[in-house]
Amino acid sequence: MTSASLEREIGRRRTFAIISHPDAGKTTLTEKLLLYGGAIHLAGSVKSRRAARHATSDWLEMEQERGISITASVLHFDYQGFRINLLDTPGHQDFSEDTYRALMAADSAIMLLDNRKGVETQTRKLFSVCRRRRLPIFTFVNKCDRVGTDPLGLLDDVQNELGIRCFVATWPIRENDRLIGVYDRAAEQVLLYERTDDHGQSRPAARSLTLDSAELDEQLGATAAATLREEIELLDIAAEPPDWGAVARGEASPVYFGSALTNFGVDVFLERFLAAAPPPAPRESTNGPIDPVSEPFSGFVFKVQANMDLRHRDRIAFLRVCSGRFEAGSEATVSRTGKSLRLAEPQEFMARERTHGTEAVAGDVVGLHDRGNLRVGDTVAVDGTLEYPGVPRFSPEHFAQIRMEDALRRKHLDRGLRHLAEEGTILLLFAPSITGPVPIVGAVGRLQFDVLVDRLEREYSVTVRLDPLPFHCARWVQGPDKDIEKTAGAYGRRRVEDTDGHPMILFDNEWALQRSMSQDDTLTFFDVQPRKPVD
């Protein structure tokens, strides 16, 4: 591949995630993006297939049983010359750590809001991650087929709640409380959709008109047409003006209105979003910013998943390519260990249906077969001195001790725990005791414990019981060992170590933690895992 064609290929990549609170319509919108991209032919198939236990983006059986999407998966397809890499993010809040990781791999995000609910808890949390990364955020206000909060009121809420400037990119057009179209401000066009009677399974026909056309009066009636003209005039005069430079810096968000269910407003949103969303940009590393086109291959692992297919007992590391081209057969180095790694043929993902991919460039996500060499956060690069900042590991809030039913399966348990900890499903900790280190598991959400028990049983044939421990927060800690011992020795605390030997202290309540942080001045506390092993 010449450097001009590499540049062209990278330039057409759009790698993004959808952030939303559960129920805002992420599955429905994803399905519509797939429908428009030609990746599926009838919308509704994701859901009906879920019912048939073959869901496109659900891997684990448990997810399918519970009907929630737990693990992040990657969907990729072509649309109007763009290569779309859609990082699916788990909707359930207990899996927000997976979502954080997916956002590390994204170049932009779609923030999906319910038109009656606006900003919700999960939206707020995920937005703050995007903010920290200065990701460009495109807002889609969904469910506008139903009457919701007044559009400008909703924009105000978003601005006040999230502190991001918002400007209207498309405006909903209603007729007797029914959504009939949107006004596209960039193209200065009114789009009126034809209703379909297939419940949004196919793309509706749209007619485009100018705001001043006489046909608009015929279609909407003179009064509604006049109202629309007034609304748009008011937007032009009084509302926040479009500022695409600020969008690129993550300081402002264009807002689109529509309905993922009826597809109204989805086509224009998708087109505008793809045109304005950034292709892969230089990323910060220990060697300075890495240009996606001119630097040789580099990337980082944002997710590891074991046993995706029990028949093969394989383990896949998901790597976001940050620069250059992934070439099967070439060598790269894992920066953390300094070990060289032969890049095998990548597995590309259309969720479960794996196809062998032959080409991956910056912006793409590849799945690599792994035999335990890779971990979440690892940089893999031709230049082994280069390291990306890594993927933060958040301190858990739930802790439990593991009890085994059958002591003879201890080795299997250890292997299972190690694998699942490397995936990031749980944090594996060890508490010192006279009989040897006692394994303790920590998780950000309780549901992760259910997943752990379920997967240990299913994938490692080990039956365990988890006894909850009375701790609710934890911090990694650095400082003189005797001071760590002293702090951890107080009532309601426990000293543990993670699998890298980093000491941690578990606290029974937030107040005790805060007190320790303000009083124990020889110690430094971290709420994300320190990168380097402590000497």
Ligand code: G4P
């Ligand atoms: P999620 O992935 O964000 O959790 O949301 P999902 O797409 O599953 O949608 C949640 C519910 O909201 C679904 O209804 C879905 O049909 C509905 N929904 C999604 N987009 C729209 C929209 O544009 N307008 C309206 N009115 N509803 C929308 P459900 O009753 O829970 O499921 P179902 O029986 O419809 O499948």
